[in-house]
Amino acid sequence: MSSSTTQAPVARAVASTGGQGGDTRESLSAAGRVGWLFITPNLVGFLAFTLLPLLAAIAIAFTSWNVVSGYSGITFVGLANFAEALGDGALWAAVGRTLLYAGIGVPATMMGGLGLAMLLNRDIAGRTLLRVVFFLPHVVSSVAIGLVWLLLLNPDSGPVNAGLRAIGIDAPPAWLVSETWGLPSLVLIAVWSAIGYNAVIYLSALQALPVDLYEAAAIDGANAFRRFTTVTWPALMPTTTFLAITMTISQSQGFGLITFLTQGGPGEATTTVSYFMYQQGFQFYRFGYAAAVGMISFVGVLLLTSFFWRFQKGRGLYT
Amino acid sequence: MIGTPLSRRTVLKAAAGAAGIAVLAACGKDGGSTSTTGGALNVWGGVPPESGPNAMIEAFQKQHPGITVTYTRYVNDDQGKLKLDTSLQGGVPIDVFFSYDNPTLGKRVQAGLTADLTGRVKNDSGLAQFGPDASPTANLVYDGKIYSVPAQKAPTxxxxxxxxxxxxxxxxxxxxxxxxxxxxxxxxxxxxxxxxxxxxxxxxxxxxxxxxxxxxxxxxxxxxxxxxxxxxxxxxxxxxxxxxxxxxxxxxxxxxxxxxxxxxxxxxxxxxxxxxxxxxxxxxxxxxxxxxxxxxxxxxxxxxxxxxxDGPIGDHISISAKSKQQDAAWSFVSFWMNNSHLMTKGGRLPSILDPSKQSQTIADLLGPxxxxxxxxxxxxxxxxxxxxxxxxxxxxxxxxxxxxxxxxxxxxxxxxxxxxxxxxxxxxxxxxxxxxxxx
Known part of the structure; x- marks a missing residue:
């Protein structure tokens, strides 16, 4: 069988433009090499800066290592770090705080983002400007955001408490300096800074929804609520799943705001798993234990992610 | 240009070229010679260069024209300390470095990153007060040995x-x-x-x-x-x-x-x-x-x-155990210790102070x-x-x-x-x- 009649279109194109390929196998191989060449920079980056550190972290989790002592100071300790983690009350308290932080923050951000997207999807005055304004916090650095909120939530001189005093609340919360209000304050700031990003993603999904479905629903007599539950929500399910997964990952790893605003305090009120890991590694030089905590955290996030993935199956318009 | 596949030879040549450039670039970062009178010293400290180190280095280079000193400032927080530790461990050419507290210096000593200065301190009459047997204790001692000398001693x-x-x-x-x-x-x-x-x-x-x-x-x-x-x-x-x-x-x-x-x-x-x-x-x-x-x-x-x-006996100067210029590095450490008054304008009181210079030190400390x-x-x-x-x-x-x-x-x-x-x-x-x- 001659190659001219059996080769795939792409390979044929390669062969015909190459002019020196000879048979199909050589042409395919040439195309493959070019393909590899294109992805090599990215692949090298991925291997060097993602996969290798990940594998190293897994290996370090089974050791006792303070970094300063160099590679010769690495001691294999088997599962000791994991055993310690299982019995470490401070870690599990941090896990609880992380679940609270992400458990409130993720749904609040997504619901806020969806509401905002539906509002911005309407034909309202200044819509473009509003889209930019709401997206702005997403592109501002967490340090700048933290600084602004630090001033706003200052318990003595901040405008938030000044406002609360003005309406008769004599003892307003101490916000970030309070053991009770520290974590809710951080959730509020995290929601505020991520809501615009969620709104933009939802907005793009809303604008891609098929109009005929709404027309059909309207003809069937569905009111606005019914149209939302039977058309909009199922159609948005892939977007919702994407946001739920990415937001859960990012919120459970939330670190920048906590480091800048509270350093895990007051007391341990805002010490989440990420900050706990940072403390163990970078303050106490217990990198083996920090890596073990990282692995446990990784498995937890993986389980949550797979839950979201399974949950959305069969519930969407297209799944 | 899909139709012009790169040959294996071309790819190998390109890779060899890139590796060559990388090697040359790495060579450019090397510490330099091992002479006590010439060469290059790399010093890492936490004080901003303009708050004293620049003046100190200028004075040192005037006295040792053959030695070039490069000062790198690191921020003495968790990340900064780790950066110095990994740099010392990873072979970044550092000859002299500062530690600002006992636990941090202790880790570096335990890890073998610091050169033993016991002999040098004992043999230097001006610095003998910081030796392991001095009384009252004026330095950090680890198993009877000295791995640093403190440049600062200031009351709160x-x-x-x-x-x-x-x-x-x-x-x-x-x-x-x-x-x-x-x-x-x-x-x-x-x-x-x-x-x-x-x-x-x-x-x-x-x-x-x-x-x-x-x-x-x-x-x-x-x-x-x-x-x-x-x-x-x-x-x-x-x-x-x-x-x-x-x-x-x-x-x-x-x-x-x-x-x-x-x-x-x-x-x-x-x-x-x-x-x-x-x-x-x-x-x-x-x-x-x-x-x-x-x-x-x-x-x-x-x-x-x-x-x-509760004031600090601090600014502990050490020599990296990996430094190939131990003698030149010690010349620098000794010079710094004996000329610490150059740091007073940056708000640091020298650990060695001639009593006759107290008024001048106060004048430098408080500024014009x-x-x-x-x-x-x-x-x-x-x-x-x-x-x-x-x-x-x-x-x-x-x-x-x-x-x-x-x-x-x-x-x-x-x-x-x-x-x-x-x-x-x-x-x-x-x-x-x-x-x-x-x-």
Whole structure:
């Protein structure tokens, strides 16, 4: 069988433009090499800066290592770090705080983002400007955001408490300096800074929804609520799943705001798993234990992610 | 150009070229020769170059024209310290480096990153006072050996707003104690607008001295010592009566490290602090103020009794064990130690000081506008007028953990979230566990 009649279109194109390929196998191989060449920079980056550190972290989790002592100071300790983690009350308290932080923050951000997207999807005055304004916090650095909120939530001189005093609340919360209000304050700031990003993603999904479905629903007599539950929500399910997964990952790893605003305090009120890991590694030089905590955290996030993935199956318009 | 596949040879040539460039680039970073009279030294320190190191290096290079010194500033926080550690470990050419506390230096010593300086220090008559057998102890000693020399020795003191003291008609009694201090702080306070003091002086540290977190054998914590309770109860009482800036304000405004702002804006009248605060008092552009600052001695925990000053014996200079220029590096270390007065303009008091140069040191420390900004005589009296007892810590077991535990619980007490009893019980439990786990 001659190659001219059996080769795939792409390979044929390669062969015909190459002019020196000879048979199909050589042409395919040439195309493959070019393909590899294109992805090599990215692949090298991925291997060097993602996969290798990940594998190293897994290996370090089974050791006792303070970094300063160099590679010769690495001691294999088997599962000791994991055993310690299982019995470490401070870690599990941090896990609880992380679940609270992400458990409130993720749904609040997504619901806020969806509401905002539906509002911005309407034909309202200044819509473009509003889209930019709401997206702005997403592109501002967490340090700048933290600084602004630090001033706003200052318990003595901040405008938030000044406002609360003005309406008769004599003892307003101490916000970030309070053991009770520290974590809710951080959730509020995290929601505020991520809501615009969620709104933009939802907005793009809303604008891609098929109009005929709404027309059909309207003809069937569905009111606005019914149209939302039977058309909009199922159609948005892939977007919702994407946001739920990415937001859960990012919120459970939330670190920048906590480091800048509270350093895990007051007391341990805002010490989440990420900050706990940072403390163990970078303050106490217990990198083996920090890596073990990282692995446990990784498995937890993986389980949550797979839950979201399974949950959305069969519930969407297209799944 | 899909149709023009790259040959294996071409790819190999490109890779070889790239590797060659990388090798050449790496060569450019190398430390240089090993001569004692020529070559290049790399020095890593935490002080901004313009606050003394540049002047020091310029003077050194003038005396050693064959040696070029490159100073790299690292920020002495968690990330900065780790950056230096990994650089030392990873073979970045560093010849001389600074450590600013005992636990950090201890880790570097244990890891073999620091050269043993015992012999060099013993053989240098000017530096012998920092040897392992010197009395009183003036350096950090590890298993009878010396791995650094301290360039700084500075007492802590109380910085006071002279105008506020005068307006309140307050005279500070000689040999004042903590009760006098509290009385003065109360008199200087003005109902939530001015607080007598930024913080309660750490009388537990004045009492316990070196290794104040640990019991005498170093195998448990010291939180059961009455000095801790005395300090915490006093701090709470002063907060309650409004004579000290509330802890929640300090946390909310992030004043824990840089505490000079409230003094220079007139929100507090007194500030217990270290000599480096002078840098900010002299900086009228950044912190404009129209009053003089007076130096007061730390108050005694108990009147008439001797106590420790918690000021640092610090700026520990070490030579990297991997440095190929040990002799040239020692020349630099020795020069720095003998010329530490060049650092005074940056707010650092030299550990070696010719008594005849005290007035000049004070002049350098307080800067050209000293007569306008300071009660100069008070600084000379407080800094040089007393023989202070400086603590030299020797125990490093779980020191970062214990420090973190204390700071966390200290905040909780002063925020009213736990009682002193709860704090001390919790601190003892957590610190003892950390010390035991670290062995």
């Amino acid at each position: 003191l109380i910085f006071a707003n002279d105008t506020m003291l005068s307006e309140a008609g307050i005279t500070i009694p000689d040999g004042w104690d903590i009760n006098d201090y509290r009385d003065v702080a109360k008199k200087l306070s003005k109902a939530g607008k001015v607080f007598g003091t930024f913080s309660t002086p750490p009388i537990h540290r004045y009492t316990l001295g070196p290794d104040y977190y640990y019991s005498e054998d170093g195998k448990s914590s010291s939180f059961s010592d009455p000095a801790w309770r005395q300090y915490l109860e006093l701090a709470l009482a002063m907060q309650e009566e409004g004579s000290v800036l509330p802890r929640r304000t300090i946390i909310a405004e992030k004043l824990q490290t840089f505490s000079h702002g409230p003094l220079l804006t007139g929100r507090v009248a007194m500030l217990p602090g270290q000599v480096f605060v002078l840098r900010y008092i002299s900086d009228l552009e950044e912190f404009p103020h129209d009053f003089k600052v007076r130096a007061l001695p730390n108050p005694a925990p108990v009147k008439g009794q001797e106590f420790w000053n 506008e000293r007569d306008k900004l300071y009660d100069v005589a008070s600084f000379e009296k407080v800094i040089f007028g007393t023989e202070y007892k400086f603590p030299v810590d020797t125990i490093t077991t779980a020191s970062n953990q214990v420090d973190t535990i204390y700071k966390k619980l200290h905040d909780q007490v002063l925020l009213g979230q736990i009682t002193v009893d709860q704090m001390l019980a919790q601190a003892t439990k957590e610190a003892d566990e950390a010390i035991k786990a670290a062995g």
